[in-house]
Amino acid sequence: MTQMMAAREGRVTPEMTHVARDEKVPVEVILEGVARGTIIIPHSGGRSKATRAVGIGRGLRTKVNASVGASSEGSDAGGEIDKLRVAISAGADTIMELSSGGDLDFLRRQVLEIAPVPVGTVPIYQAALEAIEQRGSIVDMTPEDMFEVIERQGADGVDFMAIHCALSLEVVARLRQQGRVADIVSRGGAFLTAWMLHHERENPLYEQFDRVLEIAKRHDVTLSIGDAIRPGCIADSLDRAQVQGLLLVGELVERAREAGVQVMVEGPGHVPVPQIEATVLLEKQVCKGAPYFVLGTLVTDIAPGYDHITAAIGGTIAATAGADFICYVTPAEHLGLPSAQDVREGVIAARIAAHAADLAKGVKGAWAWDLAMARARKALDWEAQFRLAMDPDKPRRLRAERSPGGSDACSMCGPHCAMKLISEYLGRKEIETC
Amino acid sequence: MTLMEQARAGTVTAEMRRVAEREGVDPEFVRRGIARGTMVIPRNRLRQKLEPVGIGEGLRVKVNASVGTSRERADIAGELEKVRVAAQAGTDTIMDLSTWGELDLVRREVLAAAPVPVGTLPVYQAVAEAIACHGTPAAMSAEGLFETVERHAADGVDFLAVHAATCRETIQRARGSGRIDHLVSYGGSYLMGWMIATGRENPFFEQYDRLLEIAREYEVTLGLADTYRPGCLADSLDRLQVAEMVILGELVQRAREGGVQVMVKGPGHVPVDEVSATVRLEKRLCAGAPYFVFGPVVTDAAPGYDHITSAIGGAIAGASGADFICYVTPAEHLGYPTAVDVREGVMAARIAARWGDLARGLGDGKSAK
Numbered sequence: 037m038t039q040m041m042a043a044r045e046g047r048v049t050p051e052m053t054h055v056a057r058d059e060k061v062p063v064e065v066i067l068e069g070v071a072r073g074t075i076i077i078p079h080s081g082g083r084s085k086a087t088r089a090v091g092i093g094r095g096l097r098t099k100v101n102a103s104v105g106a107s108s109e110g111s112d113a114g115g116e117i118d119k120l121r122v123a124i125s126a127g128a129d130t131i132m133e134l135s136s137g138g139d140l141d142f143l144r145r146q147v148l149e150i151a152p153v154p155v156g157t158v159p160i161y162q163a164a165l166e167a168i169e170q171r172g173s174i175v176d177m178t179p180e181d182m183f184e185v186i187e188r189q190g191a192d193g194v195d196f197m198a199i200h201c202a203l204s205l206e207v208v209a210r211l212r213q214q215g216r217v218a219d220i221v222s223r224g225g226a227f228l229t230a231w232m233l234h235h236e237r238e239n240p241l242y243e244q245f246d247r248v249l250e251i252a253k254r255h256d257v258t259l260s261i262g263d264a265i266r267p268g269c270i271a272d273s274l275d276r277a278q279v280q281g282l283l284l285v286g287e288l289v290e291r292a293r294e295a296g297v298q299v300m301v302e303g304p305g306h307v308p309v310p311q312i313e314a315t316v317l318l319e320k321q322v323c324k325g326a327p328y329f330v331l332g333t334l335v336t337d338i339a340p341g342y343d344h345i346t347a348a349i350g351g352t353i354a355a356t357a358g359a360d361f362i363c364y365v366t367p368a369e370h371l372g373l374p375s376a377q378d379v380r381e382g383v384i385a386a387r388i389a390a391h392a393a394d395l396a397k398g399v400k401g402a403w404a405w406d407l408a409m410a411r412a413r414k415a416l417d418w419e420a421q422f423r424l425a426m427d428p429d430k431p432r433r434l435r436a437e438r439s440p441g442g443s444d445a446c447s448m449c450g451p452h453c454a455m456k457l458i459s460e461y462l463g464r465k466e467i468e469t470c
Numbered sequence: 471m472t473l474m475e476q477a478r479a480g481t482v483t484a485e486m487r488r489v490a491e492r493e494g495v496d497p498e499f500v501r502r503g504i505a506r507g508t509m510v511i512p513r514n515r516l517r518q519k520l521e522p523v524g525i526g527e528g529l530r531v532k533v534n535a536s537v538g539t540s541r542e543r544a545d546i547a548g549e550l551e552k553v554r555v556a557a558q559a560g561t562d563t564i565m566d567l568s569t570w571g572e573l574d575l576v577r578r579e580v581l582a583a584a585p586v587p588v589g590t591l592p593v594y595q596a597v598a599e600a601i602a603c604h605g606t607p608a609a610m611s612a613e614g615l616f617e618t619v620e621r622h623a624a625d626g627v628d629f630l631a632v633h634a635a636t637c638r639e640t641i642q643r644a645r646g647s648g649r650i651d652h653l654v655s656y657g658g659s660y661l662m663g664w665m666i667a668t669g670r671e672n673p674f675f676e677q678y679d680r681l682l683e684i685a686r687e688y689e690v691t692l693g694l695a696d697t698y699r700p701g702c703l704a705d706s707l708d709r710l711q712v713a714e715m716v717i718l719g720e721l722v723q724r725a726r727e728g729g730v731q732v733m734v735k736g737p738g739h740v741p742v743d744e745v746s747a748t749v750r751l752e753k754r755l756c757a758g759a760p761y762f763v764f765g766p767v768v769t770d771a772a773p774g775y776d777h778i779t780s781a782i783g784g785a786i787a788g789a790s791g792a793d794f795i796c797y798v799t800p801a802e803h804l805g806y807p808t809a810v811d812v813r814e815g816v817m818a819a820r821i822a823a824r825w826g827d828l829a830r831g832l833g834d835g836k837s838a839k
Contacts, residue, residue, distance in 0.1 A: 063549075150501040309789055310827040317767075335785070336824050345818050348778050349825055352768065355743055385778050392768040392782055395703065396743035403704075409770040410650045410702030410739075413803070421773060430774030431804050438805025439542065458663055462645055462652060 038256040039079065041072035055091035060400045069093055073289070074325040076298040077132045078130070078154040078258035082193030086232040090129050090154050093327040095397050096353045098390035101156070101329070101364030102128035102383050104147070107373060108137030113146065115376075120147060122376045126383035126427065128364070132156040132198075136165060136223070145192060154183050154195035156260065160224040160241075163470065175231050179240035183247055190255035190411045197257050198302055199248060201241045202284040203264035206234060211265055211277035220270030221305075223464045245288060249295045258298040261285045266305035269337050273307045274315055278422045286322040300327040300361065304354075307333040312350060316357040331360040334369075343369040344378075344385040351386060362386045384427050391399025391426070429450055471685055472729040473511060479746070487573035489524035498822040500524060508758040512563070512587045512629040519719070520628070522721070522813035524589050525560050525733065526760040527627050531788040531826035532562035533814060533819040534762070534796045537580065543806050544571030553583045553606050557811045559816035561797070565589040565631070569656070570598055578625055586765045587628035587682060589693060592618040593657040607660050612673035616680055617803075623688040630690050631735060632681060634674040636697040636719040640710065641665060644698070647710050651701035658697025678721060682728040683823040693762055694718050699738035702770050706740045707748060719755035726757075733794065734759045737766035745783055746790040752789055762794040764789050767802075776802040777811075778818070779817040786818055788826020 042049050048063055052070065055077055069075030075093030092099050102123035106115045120131060133147045133155060134169060140162045148155055163185040167177035179371050189197065200222070208229055211219070217247045220226045228239055236389035241248060252259050267273040285301050292299040300322050307315055333350030336342055347365035355362060365383035366374035373381065394402040405424065412420035418435065422428045476483055482497045486504060489511055497606045502510030535556035537549045537746030550637040553564055566580040566588060573595045579587050596618045600610035622630060634657055644652065644662075661672055662772045674681055685692050700706040718734050726731035734756050740748055745766060752761045762828050765780035766787060780798035788795060789823050799807035799815035807815065 086667060182594055286647065307823055309785075335817065336828065338824070339817070339821050340823055342817050345781050345821050349782050349822065352782045353786070384772065384775055388769060388772050388775060388778050389782065391771065392742050393777070395741045395769060406703045406770040407650070410704055411703065413770070414651050424771060426769075426772040427774055430800075434774055434801050435803040438808070440803050458653060458659065458666060 038253060038296050038298060039070050039077045040073065040293070040298050043067050044296070048235050051089035054089040055096075056244045059096050060092060061095065065095060066091060070298075072325070073293045073299065076258050076300055076327050076328070078156070078196035078298065080190070080192065080255050080257055081149055082255055083195075084193070085152070087151070087195075088153050093359045093362065094325060095399075096360070097402070099129035099361045100127070100383060100386040101130045101132055101361065102126075102379060103132040103134045103363065104379070105134035105136065106138040106143055107135070113138060113143050113375065116143065117146060117150060119374070119376050119379045120151060122379050123266065123383050124152065127387055128153065128383045130154045130156060130196075132158070132160065132363070134158055135461045136161045140165065144189065144250070146192070148193055156196040156198060157189050157194050158224050158262070159189050159199045160200060160227055162189070164227045165263060174227055175234040175421045177231060177325060179244065182240055183244070183251070186251050188249065190257050193255070196260050196300075197252075198224070198260040198262040199241055199293075200228050200239070200262040200264040201245050201248060201288055202261050202281050203228055203232075203239050204242050204284060205232060205238055207265065207277060207284060208280050210280045214275050215236045215276065216273045216275065220265055221268030222262065222264050226263060228264060229411060235371050242284075245291060247298050249292060252297045253290075253295055256298070259292055260300050261288055262302045263305070266303060266331065268306060268336070269308045270308040273304065274311045279318070279364055282322055283419050286324070288317060289323045289326045300329050302329045302331070304330055304333040306337060307335065308334060308404050312353045313357040316354055316359050320358055327360040328358065329363060330359045331363040332365050334365065340370045341367055343367065344382045348385040348389040351389030352392045355390055356396045362390055379428070387426055408419070433441045471645040472689055472731070474504055474507065474726070474731055475729040477501045484608050485513060485522035485651050486832070488522050493524060493529050495528065497541070498513055499528060503527060504633065504731070506758065507726045507732065508760070510691050510760050513689065513730065514623070514626045514628045515689040516624075516626040517628065521585070523793045525602045527758060527791070527793065528830075529568045529793070530832055531792070531823035531830075533560070533793045533816060533823050534563045534565055534794060534815050535559075535561040536565040536567045536624050536796065538567035539571040540568070540577055540806060544572070544628060546576055549576065550583050551580055552809050552812045554581055554808070555812050556816050557585050559763065561586065561630075561816045563587045563606050565591070565796070567591055567594065569594045573598060574621070577627070588630060589629040590622050590627045591631045591695070592622045593620075593633065593661060597660045608662055608664060608667040608835065610781070612677065613694050615673050616677070616684070619681065620684050623684050623690045623707055627690060629693050629733075630656070630685070630694045631693040632674050633695045633697050634660050634672070634678055634681065634721055635694060636661050636665075636672050637717065638671055638674040640698065640714050640717065643710055643713055645838075647708065649708065650704050650765065653697065654701030655695065655697045655699055662697060679728070680723060682725060682730050685730040686728060691733065692725055694721055694735050694737050695735040699736060700740065701762065702739050703741045706738065706744050712751070715752060719757065722759045728737045732759055732764050736761055736792075737787075738764055739770060740766040740768065740783060742768050742782070742786065745786040749787050749790040749792050760793040761791065763792045764796040764797065765798050767798060773803045774800055777815045778802065781818040781822045784822030785825035788808065788823055789829035792826070800824065
């Protein structure tokens with residue numbers, strides 16, 4: 037039975053209780069949200085190890101996903117496991133395992149074994165890779181291959197899967213008619229489109245969506261309906277093709293909910309300033325409040341090497357407008373595979389975006405954190421500042437390197453210290469040093 | 471005649487034309503902006519060779535990088551290296567905020583090295599000299615303050631940050647204001663300490679006309695600094711900050727009446743949902759004066775990453791109408807920045823500025839830069 041089916045029966049699961057406690061909200065709020073589909077708890081029962089239940093959706097803390105994965109060019113399983121550990125220590129709420137090279141079953145099972153948080157995958161990557169290995173090319177992939185991989189990953193205990201179900205011949209036709217600058221940048225979307233055009237056939241994941249639902253229901257896999265044609269440059273944002281895809285997503289969201297399958301929607305991409313809020317509101321409206329999982333969003337195309345920053349800006353605006361879940365972007369985006377250090381930077385940048393938005397949205401507990409930091413700063417309590425810091429290590433290191441004296445006592449002005457005068461004037465007991 | 475007076479007389483000067491060319495706008499548009507005061511071109515009369523930079527409504531959002539020696543690091547070469555790195559990373563202006571060391575020398579070296587407009591905060595030097603000569607900043611005199619301002623202007627500084635709105639009225643209000651972090655402005659704190667110690671009014675406020683005279687003589691743009699910029703999210707847009715902004719608005723008006731170019735400095739730490747309101751309030755109270763914002767950082771909880779927290783705030787501020795973003799480096803709140811931090815800080819601020827440009831409809835690459 038899925039979390040959604042339990043919620044509809046009014047049954048509070050241990051996962052709902054955990055999420056309620058974690059978010060400091062009454063469990064009824066979680067129960068109602070899961071029943072309606074505005075909150076999801078991606079938590080497959082199939083994992084051997086106990087994992088943290090994480091709630092994503094309306095009224096909850098904005099969550100952050102970090103993606104890892106080996107590729108055919110280089111990166112090994114060990115390196116990816118290392119990144120996984122870094123992402124978890126940096127505070128990622130979920131992990132997506134996006135390998136497109138190496139021993140995929142082995143790596144996925146390793147990640148599922150080690151990650152204490154929900155794990156997501158994109159099954160089409162594996163289906164495509166196996167088609168190349170076994171049949172010689174991606175277009176020789178059969179619908180059976182696709183469903184077999186989804187089933188295999190579901191049986192392994194994957195908590196959520198990005199599946200490009202909302203890609204149809206109609207959407208592809210609109211995309212052609214639109215005349216995009218960057219066409220399709222979603223790898224899974226590109227594989228499927230190539231397959232559809234080659235065979236002149238409908239997308240099996242769309243055509244046989246009920247079969248996807250059946251697997252998802254059996255393993256309580258939360259579906260992330262992948263945005264196969266997310267904009268790959270700001271000029272392509274919110275075009276007719278994207279909106280057509282979104283309409284299809286909305287229909288599939290309803291069908292998933294009817295089947296008792298938890299579902300979220302995956303979105304942008306590159307989005308210019310004035311379109312972010314509209315993009316989020318459109319998703320919320322068309323997909324009836326389904327949690328929105330956004331990559332970035334990146335607000336400019338021209339700062340490669342700094343896309344964790346462009347994404348942090350877009351992510352803040354998107355989450356403030358109602359996006360619930362942010363997929364991190366690392367400084368290596370558009371350039372190559374991220375290093376462990378890039379993963380850390382990416383997770384922290386996305387967490388900053390999520391938290392800044394939570395402050396604006398008035399999410400429970402968000403303000404208390406900043407207030408505690410402000411007080412620690414005022415009191416010059418460095419240990420408390422490091423403890424409260426989103427990443428305690430970096431500020432500790434910077435402080436040690438860049439303020440070698442490290443002394444808080446100020447000997448510059450003697451008895452006429454301006455801070456002391458001000459403190460006395462303002463009637464404060466403690467002396468405020470500079 | 472000052473630049474503003476020329477603009478009002480209908481003259482399109484060479485620097486207005488050059489700014490228009492760099493921005494891809496009509497020279498008449500720049501002239502009107504300067505005349506009204508919604509735009510400034512900070513360039514000291516003595517620096518005719520400097521490539522002019524326009525800041526304000528309808529122009530690209532600009533970025534400032536600050537450098538400066540301190541008690542902990544008074545190495546001039548290191549700061550000049552940061553000037554070079556900041557310029558290479560694309561900063562539009564440099565501020566020399568040195569607080570310790572051979573301040574005259576540092577400033578002159580920075581002015582010689584920087585290919586962009588240079589700003590300073592003269593009260594830092596007045597404080598340092600009072601301490602060096604008399605052992606206490608309380609020994610600072612009004613004469614000394616103005617003498618320092620004049621020295622900076624005569625050296626060719628293009629814009630001067632002065633805490634002119636920190637008057638006795640506002641420090642009264644600071645009592646019992648319930649702020650978490652009372653004062654995070656270094657210069658403002660010293661001025662306020664001096665006012666409390668001596669029982670006197672802030673000379674920059676009391677003798678504001680004298681400040682305007684110096685600014686007129688050297689064509690120095692004033693950056694009216696806020697002492698009560700919020701030092702944590704909880705203090706943002708409180709009565710103290712707003713009260714000071716009201717006075718800043720009055721001083722903007724007087725500067726314009728005196729034909730002096732003026733911009734206003736602001737935030738600080740501001741939550742995401744207050745950034746736009748802060749900018750709009752400044753634009754209203756200060757009659758469209760260009761807004762120069764520090765950051766703003768949008769959370770207190772991420773030291774070590776404040777170039778990112780401030781890129782977020784700067785982007786929203788720029789999109790809401792702020793014109794000029796002061797960078798924040800990853801070392802903010804922790805210690806002095808290295809040259810690498812300076813580069814990271816400039817890049818992050820430029821990304822924020824770019825966002826502001828796109829929101830202003832200036833994203834089509836028309837800029838001649």
